[in-house]
Amino acid sequence: MSEIITLKHPVTLGDGTILEKVTLQRPTVGDVIAAGVKPGIQDIAGETKLIARLCGLVIDDLHLLDLSDYMSLQAGLARFLADAEI
Numbered sequence: 102m103s104e105i106i107t108l109k110h111p112v113t114l115g116d117g118t119i120l121e122k123v124t125l126q127r128p129t130v131g132d133v134i135a136a137g138v139k140p141g142i143q144d145i146a147g148e149t150k151l152i153a154r155l156c157g158l159v160i161d162d163l164h165l166l167d168l169s170d171y172m173s174l175q176a177g178l179a180r181f182l183a184d185a186e187i
Contacts, residue, residue: 104181105122106122106177108120108123109173112162123158125174125177126155133151135154136148136151
């Protein structure tokens with residue numbers, strides 16, 4: 102399962118590609134481990150690595166996004182995690 106998020110503020114990546122839409126994949130346990138996310142605390146660095154991984158972007162590309170677009174990606178991740186039963 103994935104979600105396509107249209108950027109309000111497209112960016113030009115290092116290779117000259119204009120990024121207008123991002124596909125956010127549903128995370129796996131392996132994605133979380135690879136990103137080094139620290140559960141139970143606010144870990145913006147780990148979350149950023151996870152979102153980049155889920156979108157197929159390198160971290161430098163993700164850093165180019167407007168904050169409002171990044172927050173849309175955060176919201177997408179939150180929707181994926183919201184259906185987890187604790």
